[in-house]
Amino acid sequence: MIRYVIGRLLMLIPxxxxxxxxxxxxxxLAPGDVVxxxxxxxxxxxxxxxxxxxxxxxxxxIVRYFRYMQGLLRGDLGKSYVNNRDVFEVYFSRLPNTxxxxxxxxxxxxxxxxxxxxxxxxxxxxxKDAISMIFGLLGLSMPNFxxxxxxxxxxxxxxxxxxxxxxxxxxxxxxxxxxIGTGQAALIMRTTRSSMLEVIRQDYLRTARAKGVPERTVIxxxxxxxxxxxxxxVMGTQLGVxxxxxxxxxxxxxxxxxxxxxxxxxxxxxxxxxxxCLILTTMLASxxxxxxxxxxxxxxxxxxxxxxK
Amino acid sequence: xxxxxxxxxxLLLVCLVMTVLSGCGQSTSKQSEAxxxxxxxxxxxxxxxxxxxxxxxxxxxxxxxxxxxxxxxFLLVFNTLIEQDTERGGLVPSxxxxxxxxxxxxxxxxxxxxxxxxxxxDFTAEDVKFTIERxxxxxxxxxxxxxxxxxxxxxxxxxxxxxxxxxxxxxxKLTDPNCVILSKNAFETLSEEEAYKIGTGPFTYxxxxxxxxxxxxxxxxxxxxxxxxxxIVIRNIPEAASRLxxxxxxxxxxxISPPQVDLHYIAEDPNLKLLQIxxxxxxxxxxxxxxxxxxxxxxxxxxxxxxxxKAFIEAVYEGNAAEHxxxxxxxxxxxxxxxxxxxxxxxxxxxxxxxxxxxxxxxxIYSSSGTIQKTVATVMQAQMAEIGIxxxxxxxxxxxxxxxxxxxxxxxxxxxxxxxxxxGPDNALRNMFYTGGNNNNFGFSDEYxxxxxxxxxxxxxxxxxxxxxxDVQEYITMQAVFLPIAIEMIDVGIKAKLEGFVPPQGSxxxxxxxxxxxx
Numbered sequence: 001m002i003r004y005v006i007g008r009l010l011m012l013i014p015x016x017x018x019x020x021x022x023x024x025x026x027x028x029l030a031p032g033d034v035v036x037x038x039x040x041x042x043x044x045x046x047x048x049x050x051x052x053x054x055x056x057x058x059x060x061x062i063v064r065y066f067r068y069m070q071g072l073l074r075g076d077l078g079k080s081y082v083n084n085r086d087v088f089e090v091y092f093s094r095l096p097n098t099x100x101x102x103x104x105x106x107x108x109x110x111x112x113x114x115x116x117x118x119x120x121x122x123x124x125x126x127x128k129d130a131i132s133m134i135f136g137l138l139g140l141s142m143p144n145f146x147x148x149x150x151x152x153x154x155x156x157x158x159x160x161x162x163x164x165x166x167x168x169x170x171x172x173x174x175x176x177x178x179x180i181g182t183g184q185a186a187l188i189m190r191t192t193r194s195s196m197l198e199v200i201r202q203d204y205l206r207t208a209r210a211k212g213v214p215e216r217t218v219i220x221x222x223x224x225x226x227x228x229x230x231x232x233x234v235m236g237t238q239l240g241v242x243x244x245x246x247x248x249x250x251x252x253x254x255x256x257x258x259x260x261x262x263x264x265x266x267x268x269x270x271x272x273x274x275x276x277c278l279i280l281t282t283m284l285a286s287x288x289x290x291x292x293x294x295x296x297x298x299x300x301x302x303x304x305x306x307x308x309k
Numbered sequence: 310x311x312x313x314x315x316x317x318x319x320l321l322l323v324c325l326v327m328t329v330l331s332g333c334g335q336s337t338s339k340q341s342e343a344x345x346x347x348x349x350x351x352x353x354x355x356x357x358x359x360x361x362x363x364x365x366x367x368x369x370x371x372x373x374x375x376x377x378x379x380x381x382x383f384l385l386v387f388n389t390l391i392e393q394d395t396e397r398g399g400l401v402p403s404x405x406x407x408x409x410x411x412x413x414x415x416x417x418x419x420x421x422x423x424x425x426x427x428x429x430x431d432f433t434a435e436d437v438k439f440t441i442e443r444x445x446x447x448x449x450x451x452x453x454x455x456x457x458x459x460x461x462x463x464x465x466x467x468x469x470x471x472x473x474x475x476x477x478x479x480x481x482k483l484t485d486p487n488c489v490i491l492s493k494n495a496f497e498t499l500s501e502e503e504a505y506k507i508g509t510g511p512f513t514y515x516x517x518x519x520x521x522x523x524x525x526x527x528x529x530x531x532x533x534x535x536x537x538x539x540x541i542v543i544r545n546i547p548e549a550a551s552r553l554x555x556x557x558x559x560x561x562x563x564x565i566s567p568p569q570v571d572l573h574y575i576a577e578d579p580n581l582k583l584l585q586i587x588x589x590x591x592x593x594x595x596x597x598x599x600x601x602x603x604x605x606x607x608x609x610x611x612x613x614x615x616x617x618x619k620a621f622i623e624a625v626y627e628g629n630a631a632e633h634x635x636x637x638x639x640x641x642x643x644x645x646x647x648x649x650x651x652x653x654x655x656x657x658x659x660x661x662x663x664x665x666x667x668x669x670x671x672x673x674i675y676s677s678s679g680t681i682q683k684t685v686a687t688v689m690q691a692q693m694a695e696i697g698i699x700x701x702x703x704x705x706x707x708x709x710x711x712x713x714x715x716x717x718x719x720x721x722x723x724x725x726x727x728x729x730x731x732x733g734p735d736n737a738l739r740n741m742f743y744t745g746g747n748n749n750n751f752g753f754s755d756e757y758x759x760x761x762x763x764x765x766x767x768x769x770x771x772x773x774x775x776x777x778x779x780d781v782q783e784y785i786t787m788q789a790v791f792l793p794i795a796i797e798m799i800d801v802g803i804k805a806k807l808e809g810f811v812p813p814q815g816s817x818x819x820x821x822x823x824x825x826x827x828x
Contacts, residue, residue: 030709040448040487051448
């Protein structure tokens with residue numbers, strides 16, 4: 001198991017190098033540079049050139065990239081072109097907000113999705129199944145920013161129950177978490193339903209029922225546990241996506257997370273900020289996927305046995 | 310049945326607890342506190358004023374950043390030498406008590422005594438010399454200060470600005486927030502990051518959570534007396550609809566640029582007030598006159614005659630903007646009323662035929678991805694189709710757009726905006742229309758314009774300057790490279806009780822006196 005984990009961690013190195021190269025290259029390819037964004041209207045072309053020279057933007061791509069990688073090897077992600085702030089510091093000042101939102105979102109999603117998925121599977125082709133399918137369809141189709149604004153209008157403006165923006169106090173997480181969780185719930189619900197449908201027809205469940213095991217135990221202990229692997233995989237993927245930031249939800253609720261940081265940095269061609277943030281997000285997402293893989297072992301003893309071999 | 314009832318009861322209980330708890334959470338965390346802050350008189354004022362601008366505060370580097378919100382904050386934390394009185398017009402003293410031109414190239418500034426920096430140090434002539442000489446090398450302040458060759462200290466409270474050439478606009482340039490006075494002592498003893506936090510203004514930096522909020526606290530030793538408001542919070546709420554809702558729920562006190570389609574919510578609410586102030590931005594269509602067929606003035610004139618400004622005002626701004634037909638902004642002291650080009654489709658068709666394009670031609674119009682810019686481009690496309698010009702609209706995100714229409718590039722037409730009038734008439738016109746001007750992306754070069762601009766900036770007699778700038782702005786407008794459309798409004802929603810709001814300096818707001826009395 002430990003060898004497997006170490007192997008997976010070592011695989012991260014080429015992944016991170018590839019991510020840094022691709023991101024650096026793509027942002028560099030886009031027309032315009034940071035000087036086009038930060039230079040004042042009345043700056044002369046000479047001043048702009050001077051600024052480019054001072055920032056090292058006139059050096060060839062490969063020189064700039066290796067300079068960046070040298071810093072990265074020392075653990076230095078560089079400073080923002082826009083406000084000279086340390087990329088690492090800025091990223092980690094935003095990360096807790098992103099983690100809170102991601103966890104709260106997945107919590108809302110699981111609380112809604114797993115019971116609905118299970119009910120849909122057990123009562124297949126009944127009205128209960130239809131309701132859960134409709135919910136799934138709605139959750140997938142509603143755009144986040146629309147649902148977010150709707151929730152703000154109802155629960156903040158009309159009912160005054162929750163704050164309309166920001167990240168202070170637990171009450172401010174409720175609406176963003178519901179917004180982000182609803183879309184994720186739809187996917188998890190559908191996965192739960194189809195996974196349960198596969199398991200539910202297995203012979204060992206029929207045997208359990210024949211032995212007189214109560215239906216609730218059959219479903220939640222025997223069926224759900226065996227159906228969990230695809231569900232955990234989808235949850236892990238959704239959580240990984242949330243770590244990159246939920247840009248629309250963050251924008252509507254003025255939630256200061258990583259997503260908006262990256263989008264703002266892309267718009268201002270702030271290469272160190274974009275590359276730094278994406279490298280750190282890749283690392284986090286990779287750890288998360290690793291955790292999901294390890295979780296398989298705990299859910300399914302057959303996989304644990306394979307790791308041990 | 311019993312089980313169902315139990316479940317419903319449990320659900321209701323959970324809802325009740327959530328409601329009570331969320332109510333508690335909200336009142337302690339977010340509502341602008343109506344704390345017992347004592348003003349100089351008996352009236353008590355709301356402790357904190359929360360402001361949500363359209364764009365975020367991005368940097369404390371006063372001489373480097375060009376962000377409008379950051380510049381708004383600089384006017385709270387620092388002072389300039391001279392201020393613009395945006396209510397009555399003209400220049401008023403700030404850290405400089407008085408100023409006089411000793412000759413064409415020497416300005417004498419008498420400085421205010423008894424001014425303290427936030428670290429307790431006294432403000433003196435050394436700080437002025439340090440700030441200006443440092444600013445001549447920094448990205449954003451450089452263009453404003455480059456005509457000053459050096460600063461000579463006469464005594465602790467008198468300086469001479471020695472100019473490399475006469476610059477009649479220098480006093481306006483000194484009012485720009487990129488020219489706020491920094492503390493020499495702080496830059497010598499602290500890191501640059503810390504030194505940029507020390508000013509002489511009415512508020513001091515408290516907490517900055519980038520992307521979330523910036524908190525400023527009252528400076529009790531402020532030379533004009535401490536402000537009535539104890540804390541100003543600049544809140545980043547990027548989505549305009551969310552900003553408006555936050556104003557309606559009372560979570561913020563000032564909402565800048567709410568959605569244009571929702572302005573009536575503010576106007577109809579007795580607790581709120583809608584302010585519509587002519588902004589700095591002169592929205593225009595730019596034409597690359599270095600390129601065929603736009604190098605023929607008749608083609609440019611045809612386009613100008615083909616533009617129906619009324620339709621722009623309705624379709625783009627829903628009536629919330631003022632039609633405009635001059636390259637100069639009406640807020641400038643040297644603005645002259647002119648007729649410019651008025652919509653005349655027949656004349657446009659005639660001119661196109663005369664220029665050899667009776668069936669029109671095809672071209673590309675670029676805009677940035679902002680809603681206004683994109684809509685202007687679309688309306689322009691429809692209007693030009695009426696006179697046979699087929700426009701392809703290309704909307705690009707900001708950095709790409711700036712690079713595409715930079716001076717010397719090969720674009721046809723673009724949707725752009727210009728707000729440079731705030732730092733004087735020379736800045737307003739030279740950057741755009743002087744041969745090789747920093748923002749002259751029209752490929753425009755005219756010996757007459759260059760000569761008049763050079764003459765006007767070195768003339769001290771105000772009437773002569775008015776005549777020169779009046780003539781030249783009319784001449785440039787008729788050259789039809791910069792086709793003005795509208796002066797855009799700055800929409801601001803405020804709490805009805807809020808006092809001390811003054812018109813902005815261009816797009817830079819002045820919030821130092823805002824307060825809300827609570828009894």
